[in-house]
Amino acid sequence: MPSADSPVVFVVSHDRARADLLVPVLGQAEVFAIPDAETLLREAHVHPPAVALLYADTRGVPLAEVLPLLRQRAELAGTYWLAVGSAGLGALLAAGADALISDATPPEALALQVRALLARAARHRELEGRIGQLQRRLETWEHEERVRDQLVHMLVHDLKNPIAAVMGLLEVVEDDDRVPDDTRELVKVAHDETQHLLHLAVNMLDVRKIQAGKMHLRPELVFSPMFEEVIEQACGDVGSGLRDRHIAVEVAPNLSPTRADPDILRRIFANLVSNALKHTTTGGLIQIQVRQAEDETQIAVRDDGEGIPADDLPNLFAAFEQSRLTLHGRFDTGMGLAFCKLAVEEHGGHIWAESERGHGSTFIFTLPLAQDSEDDDFVELLS
Known part of the structure; x- marks a missing residue:
């Protein structure tokens, strides 16, 4: 041996x-x-x-x-x-x-050749050992990641219903005429924070669904009036915090039809408007613009807040990342922007941010226009 x-x-x-x-x-x-x-x-x-x-x-x-x-x-x-x-x-x-x-x-010269090959074989074995260690670490990490994902999914999924129930109860209390005005304001704050918590939970679930390829879009032909309706609904989803901001919505008339899922589009708008809300002060301006840009629809959500440091821009759409320079103390996972990126890309579009510190930020995303065959189907439906 x-x-x-x-x-x-x-x-x-x-x-x-x-x-x-x-x-x-x-x-x-x-x-x-x-x-x-x-x-x-x-x-x-x-x-x-x-x-x-x-x-x-x-x-x-x-x-x-x-x-x-x-x-x-x-x-x-x-x-x-x-x-x-x-x-x-x-x-x-x-x-x-x-x-x-x-x-x-000669044997001595042959031995030199064999020793050179033995040295290569030793390096090969060493590399194989390292690769084996890394593979085992990777398998351990993947196992831990799966367990963590499953745990997060179960926790977040189970939290949705009680959070929604609390929101409903707060709305009942808020509408009760017997509640004093000062208490009503506190109830409104509690309702907004509960709504924010619900958005965090839903975004975490949806980001996981998209990453796992389990979110299936239901695209429709979206025209100018539907964009206006979706934006209005999204602003309503953000909550009462928008009452202290100026909202300017500009949707170009007679837009060519865009192919998008209205429900997911509403969520994208709600997350971007909510992000703008967090980075502006009372009386701040949030502008939403929808226009045609060559062969795609381009949407921009602008704010006049503090802006985003240049170092933060590359990681802005990553989960659990957010700008270090903010005007709010609310905890945020960064899942909202991560969801926006994944959802826009799932539609076949792109999203990016432009910002200058002290001069606000603009989040821009594009959506593809409907194909000719889809336009024809819509014309046939009208006729």
């Missing part, structure tokens, strides 16, 4: 003396004399060699016929095959030999 720390060298030849000559000059390497191809196939499975010398004149089954089979074995992936001889080397090279050397080479 070879030592675990000693590399194994096979000398495949009917002449055992060739192996005996290498033993004293290879130092710590374990040298095995292999008489023929059949023995090579058997022993290579039991003691995988780091280097195998294949003498082209070995009797019996030609080594060029078994070498391709050996190279397919996973346990021999790090083995280096050295063809030795004066004739027949071309067949071994074609069969997968890594190097060639003459059988007239």
Whole structure:
């Protein structure tokens, strides 16, 4: 049995003396004399060699016929095959030999070649070990990530219903004439914060759905009037905080039909308007513009808030990221903008942000126009 720390060298030849000559000059390497191809196939499975010398004149089954089979074995992936001889080397090279050397080479020179291949084999084993460690770490990380995702999904999914119930109760209290005005204001704040919590939960669920490919769009033809309706609904979703802001909506008339899911579009608008709300002060201006831009519809949501530092822009649409420079102290996961990015890209559009510190921010996204066949369907529906 070879030592675990000693590399194994096979000398495949009917002449055992060739192996005996290498033993004293290879130092710590374990040298095995292999008489023929059949023995090579058997022993290579039991003691995988780091280097195998294949003498082209070995009797019996030609080594060029078994070498391709050996190279397919996973346990021999790090083995280096050295063809030795004066004739027949071309067949071994074609069969997968890594190097060639003459059988007239002195043992010392042959040993130098073998040592060089042993060093390569050692590096290969080291790299395989590192790759194995990284693979195990990756598998552990993936397992932990799946467990975390499942836990988050269960928690967030189970939170939706009680949060919605609390919102409903707060609305009942808010509409009760017996509630004093100062208390009513506190109820409004509680309602807005509960609504924000619900948005966080829904965004986390939807981001996970899109990433898992489980959110299926229901696209429709969206014209100018529907854009206005969707924006109005989205502003209503944001909550009472917009009462302290100026909202300017400009939807170009007679827009070419856009292909989009109205419900998801409403969510995109709500998240962008909510983001603008968080970055503006009381009396601030939020502008929403929808216009035609060549072969797509372009939507912009602008605010006159504090702006976003340039260093924050590259990671703005990543989950759990948000600008460090904000006017609010509310916790935010950054899921709203992450959802916007994934949802827009799911539609086949693009989204980006433009900002200058101290001069507000503009979030712009595009949506594809309906194809000609979809336009024809709409014309037929009207006629």
